[in-house]
Amino acid sequence: MPSVVDFSGTLQPSHEEWVKSVYDECRTSMSFKFHDSIIKEFFASSQFLYEQMPLGKLHAVTCEYINGEKQFYHRAQKFYEDVTPSEEGMMGDFVELSEVDLEGSRQFLKKFVGGPGKASTKRALDCGCGIGRVSKGVFFPIFETMEMADMTEEFLLHAHEEYLGDYADRVESYYCYNLKDLILPPIRYDVVWIQWVACHLTDKDLMEFLKRCQTSLRPNGVIIIKDNMARQGCKLDPTDSSLQRHLDVMKFIIGKAGLKVLDVQKQEGFPEVMVPIWMIAMR
Ligand SMILES: C[S@@+](CC[C@H](N)C(=O)[O-])C[C@H]1O[C@@H](n2cnc3c(N)ncnc32)[C@H](O)[C@@H]1O
Numbered sequence: 001m002p003s004v005v006d007f008s009g010t011l012q013p014s015h016e017e018w019v020k021s022v023y024d025e026c027r028t029s030m031s032f033k034f035h036d037s038i039i040k041e042f043f044a045s046s047q048f049l050y051e052q053m054p055l056g057k058l059h060a061v062t063c064e065y066i067n068g069e070k071q072f073y074h075r076a077q078k079f080y081e082d083v084t085p086s087e088e089g090m091m092g093d094f095v096e097l098s099e100v101d102l103e104g105s106r107q108f109l110k111k112f113v114g115g116p117g118k119a120s121t122k123r124a125l126d127c128g129c130g131i132g133r134v135s136k137g138v139f140f141p142i143f144e145t146m147e148m149a150d151m152t153e154e155f156l157l158h159a160h161e162e163y164l165g166d167y168a169d170r171v172e173s174y175y176c177y178n179l180k181d182l183i184l185p186p187i188r189y190d191v192v193w194i195q196w197v198a199c200h201l202t203d204k205d206l207m208e209f210l211k212r213c214q215t216s217l218r219p220n221g222v223i224i225i226k227d228n229m230a231r232q233g234c235k236l237d238p239t240d241s242s243l244q245r246h247l248d249v250m251k252f253i254i255g256k257a258g259l260k261v262l263d264v265q266k267q268e269g270f271p272e273v274m275v276p277i278w279m280i281a282m283r
Pocket residue numbers: 076080090091127128129130131132133134149150151152155177178179180195196197200201
């Protein structure tokens with residue numbers, strides 16, 4: 001049936017209105033892209049990150065690439081270039097707490113290493129090892145050999161040439177890599193220790209790294225994450241690209257990596273005003 005459509009009452013948009021609506025559409029699709037990439041990289045933490053800064057800035061500090069380089073990792077790299085290769089550098093302003101931290105680690109490690117049904121003491125991997133503070137204080141006295149991984153070459157050189165002393169002879173390999181790119185040999189380590197560095201990986205990269213750690217474990221081997229964990233939600237520090245996650249968020253990522261949590265323990269002896277530090281054992 002023929003119809004006559006009466007356009008007389010229809011408002012034709014002005015050019016300015018048209019430009020604005022196209023702009024709004026693009027803006028919407030841009031924010032969709034921002035959301036999409038943030039959720040892919042921070043699938044467990046994203047809902048908490050949204051509360052902290054506007055979407056555009058959040059995208060820039062978490063997901064933006066400049067000259068092919070992801071700014072999240074670039075900023076951390078720049079940050080550590082200015083950190084001195086020393087125990088003070090590794091501990092921030094809290095070097096006096098280093099021994100408390102190491103003793104807490106020794107006690108926690110005992111639960112999983114050396115004895116029937118526990119991991120053996122052949123070889124451990126210290127991830128984000130820095131100058132080797134944890135390797136020296138916790139692992140060398142127990143393990144036959146060590147491997148150490150850190151993205152900052154200066155720290156590894158200092159470890160080998162100075163800090164570790166004679167222990168350096170028992171280091172089988174130094175891996176100067178960002179953990180997000182580190183491929184591990186299969187069935188090699190009794191313990192994979194990840195201290196104060198899980199916070200520098202995106203959720204996705206941490207999950208992928210944990211999967212690779214799992215395949216690198218020897219029988220009864222164990223992976224241990226020790227890190228600052230937020231009391232609530234997640235908090236991102238864009239200065240050094242570190243992300244404090246609540247213990248439950250961390251456990252969610254661990255579960256997504258296909259690992260089972262064996263035990264969790266809070267580090268005691270640190271002042272209450274500080275961000276809580278937790279150790280999580282898994283395999
Ligand atoms: C706070 S220090 C801790 C060092 C050591 N775990 C300790 O407890 O003494 C963090 C270390 O992680 C390293 N790091 C940060 N992000 C990294 C990444 N994505 N891949 C590998 N190493 C990283 C830094 O170079 C630095 O040595």
